[in-house]
Amino acid sequence: MTPFEAKLNTVAKRTETLLEQLLSEEARPQEVTRPARLAEAMRYGALNGGKRLRPFLVFESAAMFGGDEMAALRVGAALECLHSYSLVHDDLPAMDDDDLRRGKPTVHIAYDEATAILAGDALLTYAFDIIAAPETQIVDRAKIELVLALARAAGVGGMAGGQALDLAAEKQAPDVHGIVMLQAMKTGALIRFACEAGAVIAGASEDDRDRMRRFGEIIGRAFQLADDLLDLTSDAATLGKAAGKDAARGKGTLVALRGQAWVEAELDRLVDEASALIAVYGERAATLIEAARFVANRKA
Amino acid sequence: MTPFEAKLNTVAKRTETLLEQLLSEEARPQEVTRPARLAEAMRYGALNGGKRLRPFLVFESAAMFGGDEMAALRVGAALECLHSYSLVHDDLPAMDDDDLRRGKPTVHIAYDEATAILAGDALLTYAFDIIAAPETQIVDRAKIELVLALARAAGVGGMAGGQALDLAAEKQAPDVHGIVMLQAMKTGALIRFACEAGAVIAGASEDDRDRMRRFGEIIGRAFQLADDLLDLTSDAATLGKAAGKDAARGKGTLVALRGQAWVEAELDRLVDEASALIAVYGERAATLIEAARFVANRKA
Numbered sequence: 001m002t003p004f005e006a007k008l009n010t011v012a013k014r015t016e017t018l019l020e021q022l023l024s025e026e027a028r029p030q031e032v033t034r035p036a037r038l039a040e041a042m043r044y045g046a047l048n049g050g051k052r053l054r055p056f057l058v059f060e061s062a063a064m065f066g067g068d069e070m071a072a073l074r075v076g077a078a079l080e081c082l083h084s085y086s087l088v089h090d091d092l093p094a095m096d097d098d099d100l101r102r103g104k105p106t107v108h109i110a111y112d113e114a115t116a117i118l119a120g121d122a123l124l125t126y127a128f129d130i131i132a133a134p135e136t137q138i139v140d141r142a143k144i145e146l147v148l149a150l151a152r153a154a155g156v157g158g159m160a161g162g163q164a165l166d167l168a169a170e171k172q173a174p175d176v177h178g179i180v181m182l183q184a185m186k187t188g189a190l191i192r193f194a195c196e197a198g199a200v201i202a203g204a205s206e207d208d209r210d211r212m213r214r215f216g217e218i219i220g221r222a223f224q225l226a227d228d229l230l231d232l233t234s235d236a237a238t239l240g241k242a243a244g245k246d247a248a249r250g251k252g253t254l255v256a257l258r259g260q261a262w263v264e265a266e267l268d269r270l271v272d273e274a275s276a277l278i279a280v281y282g283e284r285a286a287t288l289i290e291a292a293r294f295v296a297n298r299k300a
Numbered sequence: 301m302t303p304f305e306a307k308l309n310t311v312a313k314r315t316e317t318l319l320e321q322l323l324s325e326e327a328r329p330q331e332v333t334r335p336a337r338l339a340e341a342m343r344y345g346a347l348n349g350g351k352r353l354r355p356f357l358v359f360e361s362a363a364m365f366g367g368d369e370m371a372a373l374r375v376g377a378a379l380e381c382l383h384s385y386s387l388v389h390d391d392l393p394a395m396d397d398d399d400l401r402r403g404k405p406t407v408h409i410a411y412d413e414a415t416a417i418l419a420g421d422a423l424l425t426y427a428f429d430i431i432a433a434p435e436t437q438i439v440d441r442a443k444i445e446l447v448l449a450l451a452r453a454a455g456v457g458g459m460a461g462g463q464a465l466d467l468a469a470e471k472q473a474p475d476v477h478g479i480v481m482l483q484a485m486k487t488g489a490l491i492r493f494a495c496e497a498g499a500v501i502a503g504a505s506e507d508d509r510d511r512m513r514r515f516g517e518i519i520g521r522a523f524q525l526a527d528d529l530l531d532l533t534s535d536a537a538t539l540g541k542a543a544g545k546d547a548a549r550g551k552g553t554l555v556a557l558r559g560q561a562w563v564e565a566e567l568d569r570l571v572d573e574a575s576a577l578i579a580v581y582g583e584r585a586a587t588l589i590e591a592a593r594f595v596a597n598r599k600a
Contacts, residue, residue: 026456034457038464042456089421094413113394114467117417121389122460124421128428129451132444140440144432147447151429156326156342157334160422164338167414 004290011059011076012052018077019046026126041111041119042126046084048102053295054079054194057219060291061198061212064284071138071201075146078130079197082150083190085123086159088116095167124154138201145200153189162186173252180221180254187227188220195219195288215277215288222270222296225263228253230300232260267296304590311359311376312352318377319346326426341411341419342426346384348402353595354379354494357519360591361498361512364584371438371501375446378430379497382450383490385423386459388416395467424454438501445500453489462486473552480521480554487527488520495519495588515577515588522570522596525563528553530600532560567596 001009023043026034055076062072091098091106092113099109108116130136131146152158162185165174174182195216199209232255255263274292278285301309323343326334355376362372391398391406392413399409408416430436431446452458462485465474474482495516499509532555555563574592578585 035461035464035468037468038456038461085421089417092414092417094417114392115464117389117392117394118460118464121385121420121424122456124424125451125455125460128447129455132448132451140444143444143447144440147428147443148432151425151432154421155425155429156338156422160418160425161335161338164335164415164418168335168337 004287004294007287008051008053008056008291008294011056011073012050014073015052015055015076015080016047016049018073019080022077022081022126022130023047026129037111038115038118038122041107041115042122044110045088045107045116045119046081046123048084048104050080050102052076052080053223054083054190057191057194057216057288057291058197058201060287061195062201063198064278064281064288065199065202065204065208067198067202067204068137071136072198074130074133074136075197075201076194078127079150079190079194081123081130082127082154085120085127086154086163086190088120088123090163092116095163139203142200142203146197149193149196149200153193158185158189159187162189169252175252176254176257179252179257183224184217184220187224188217191220191223192216211277211280215274215292218270218274218277219292219295222267222274222292225254225267225270226296226298228255229260229263229267230298231255271296304587304594307587308351308353308356308591308594311356311373312350314373315352315355315376315380316347316349318373319380322377322381322426322430323347326429337411338415338418338422341407341415342422344410345388345407345416345419346381346423348384348404350380350402352376352380353523354383354490357491357494357516357588357591358497358501360587361495362501363498364578364581364588365499365502365504365508367498367502367504368437371436372498374430374433374436375497375501376494378427379450379490379494381423381430382427382454385420385427386454386463386490388420388423390463392416395463439503442500442503446497449493449496449500453493458485458489459487462489469552475552476554476557479552479557483524484517484520487524488517491520491523492516511577511580515574515592518570518574518577519592519595522567522574522592525554525567525570526596526598528555529560529563529567530598531555571596 023039023046026039026042055073058076058079059069059072062068087101088107090096091101092108098106100106106116107119111119127150128147131143131150136143154160162182165182166186169178169182192213193216195212196209199212231253271292275289278288323339323346326339326342355373358376358379359369359372362368387401388407390396391401392408398406400406404410406416407419411419427450428447431443431450436443454460462482465482466486469482492513493516495512496509499512531553571592575589578588
């Protein structure tokens, strides 16, 4: 394990512990008003052993600007609830109809469809609860800005809209421009939010916030390109889900349209661009620059 | 039309106009990043000609404490987006499987299931956007409190949890206590939020806020009892949906368990209790007292 991977692991574990605690609180097993099956399905959907890349980006962006660690972890956990909701709903029969996620039955398979819809709804809702709660100790203004930025990253102009375009893409394959836009919305918006959120938590300047948004946009693109490469070159065991699925569905990817060599060169270019953008922060940017490289070169 | 009904109508129209404007902004037809079909489905789900009772309660509660009208209308519109999301998801085949809502095809019938799931998700998300947006001109603290209270009214301990209990009730009918709890969560939580929100918008005292929460709880109970009576005594034309459905599904209602006479007496009692609670505000409480009576006696 590289020192970078050790850092990523540490934040993933702290996020997992916090999510575990937050979702136990939300379940409140002693209160009959918390339906146990729904609360379990929320836990099942959110505590899934992911890499917790988005919380890591929140954490390291906040750290670079001297933001509060605990607040960053809480916002990271909120973001992960929101990300988990999107996976639970995307997997539904009416959407991507996936039975497996990270090698485990998806929520509607492990429970049932109604419970999966409601668990997704409740995780989405809980993300805003976590940010607004008194335990997230940042100034009110920062909370409002996080709520607003998260709602916009998740809404019709962000992740939900991206998923709608993705479903439409199965019927009519988009061109290169269409694919880039779809991916910027579907996966890019939350990654951009993660990087921006660190700056907001730390009360950084408007300029810093803008720069972190752009940094997030670039690594969001790299994340998706790496994903497309993995879909093409990995087997199901590595991915924990069916491989070659996007291609089989006729979904256009940039790998299919532009070829693997172009994508690999583009990934290098994006890492350089992201690194150059935050080089202005000197040594403090080192971990985020490694994160950009990690996102582009990840093997799973 | 009584003077009260005229007031209700006026706020409903202002809410409708504002929702129309907010959902047009959210759609931004000039931007390709807003998938048109999804944006249309959101409009279809939210602009459905309802009575807009919840926004009316926000508006009148805010008015009683001297809160800003425009802020109250915006929070009412946000609440209506959230209420609409719950209807869109509740109607889905995996949930209540309803084809009609207010005499019109439900969203998954008019569009498709995936679009209905996403439209619900996007309406839920947009509710938080509207509250946090700069155009909602209240102090930051009040916004945070509204976000938090709304998330809790909608989450696993509120509306989403109530819907989970409601689905479970089809398999095993709950007792009187179970029904009261289920209804308090499923429909009561948002009505309570509406009444509380007015006090928050106006910056009323903690005591006033508590009193308005209790007022909301009581009229929420009355709302649900009136609904159960209507389900039993109305025909489909009046309801705009299938009548006698709850009974046919074997869902326990208090009307079935306690009888119509008991329910009618309980409704009178609840109106008295609600009125007594806010009598402390004197003349300013007159409209809300009429609202309590309206909720208990409504015929559709």
